[in-house]
Amino acid sequence: MAKTYSWHPGSDRVVSTWAVSVPILFDEIISSWLVRAALTQGCDPLVLTGELWPKWRVWTIDIDRSIPEERLKTLCVISGISAEIFHSAMLYPIIQQIYRGSPPVKAVWPWILSLGKRNTKLRSGLQYCPSCLAEDNNPYYRIQWRFAWHTGCETHQCRLHDCCWHCGAPIEPHRLLAENQTVSICASCKVDLGRADTISWKDEAKSFQLETDRILQGECGVYLGESISSHHWFELASFFESFIRRVNRNGDEKLLGFINEIGIVLPEHIPIMAGAGIEWLNVQMRECLLGAVWRFLTVDKDRFLQAMKTADLSRQGLCTRKESVPDLLSGIIDGLPDHSVTRTKSQKTHLSGPRPRHEVIRMMKRLERKLALLKNE
Ligand SMILES: [Zn+2]
Ligand SMILES: [Zn+2]
Structure with missing residues (x-):
């Protein structure tokens, strides 16, 4: 049975200024398309984006959220794909249905997997279904693999993976090189992500x-x-x-x-x-x-x-x-009973005593996360 799209239909054949045109595939997220576009032209993703936007360090931000209109224009002219299709391959239309008002510019977007600090490689916020990647003629990453409520693949009825099954590295296709040719391999150990085990989904x-x-x-x-x-x-x-x-x-x-x-x-x-x-x-x-x-x-x-x-x-x-x-x-x-208590001064002083276990664990975890970030900088 032919697959159908869930979030956007992609673009039909396009005429671009590149040697080989690269249509955006159904449900594809824009970062996946950018990497595929680079690999198809035989160049590294970092080189392609450096040429498109010389002074913009695009991979240090979450490009899947949205791209400023001026910069998007450049992409439309070169790729032959309309701004409308690119918009549907980004997370902005989705967050508008989740979050009331304008989403935060720098902070994490609710219900969208966080990229963390890109340079630290702690996490990428991108998931994958090994069977989808294995069956694709042109493997690519879907927009829904960035949604925090997506834990499985509806087509293959299995749980998604969120790191390389072989080396545990986060999924970062933008770190691939021209010689790698496809986005479905791990940028760290180069293993085929489509070979991951299928895990059942609750x-x-x-x-x-x-x-x-x-x-x-x-x-x-x-x-x-x-x-x-x-x-x-x-x-x-x-x-x-x-x-x-x-x-x-x-x-x-x-x-x-x-x-x-x-x-x-x-x-x-x-x-x-x-x-x-x-x-x-x-x-x-x-x-x-x-x-x-x-x-x-x-x-x-x-x-x-x-x-x-x-x-x-x-x-x-x-x-x-x-x-x-x-x-x-x-x-x-x-309608529930109100058991609010107003703390007296003497009760407040007790708060300076030993902290409860869960608070100590929380503080330790916070410290561990900070140390891990510093170590990776
Ligand atoms: Zn799948
Ligand atoms: Zn790996």
Whole structure:
């Protein structure tokens, strides 16, 4: 059966000023196309982008987010591909459906895998399905492989990989050289990424991915019986993702009782540190976490309310003072008992005593991440 596109149709045959024209393939992300365009002309990606934009260090930023119009014009003229098609191969149209308002210029974009610090090679934020790469006539990277909620391949029903199966290096096709000829090999050890083992994909993570895609492609989401927009969907998913991680960190009996009542067993492999958002987690962690988020998003309203009652949940238990409450939950949260306490001066002084275990672990993890970044600079 012929494959069809999910996010954009790509470009048909194009007429470019290059010796060999390189159409953008369906669902291809722009960085993948740039690297393929370079390799097809027999040059290194860094050389091609250096010629296109002489004073722009394009690979030190996340080029998949968006390209300024002036620079995009250069690309359109040389490649023969329209600006409209390039726009659809970038992440900006997607983030507009996730994030209300203009997305941050420098900070991480919510629900888009973070590139980290490119130069440090800690992570690339790019995933792949080995079977897709192996079956492609012209292997290429799909735009959906940058989405944090994508943990598997719908076509091959397997979990995605987020590093080289052989050497563990992040996926960085822009570091390939002309002689490598194809984007489907590891830039570090040159092994064929299409030869990676196929790993099974958990059903609940799959359901979350498919439903999220469906909502982004124009369908309405449903939560506790109400129709909701894509913004609301991501807001709720973020809220429950951070709630599950808080319960995992604190191990609070009452909250554990609540999530068990919903039918969720706290997943293994969830990192204890609070600082790293879902955009930084590896595919295995996200698969576990998003499966649990899916349970929260699909629970029946009566069961949700009953679970709160049985667990004797307070407002503060479900939502800390620092968190903003999704609109759709505010009515429910207002109905919970308010156990807020005003700390007296003498209580505050106790805070200077020994820190709880989860805080110490969080501080250690933060320090380890900083040291790893410094080591790689
Ligand atoms: Zn696949
Ligand atoms: Zn490798």
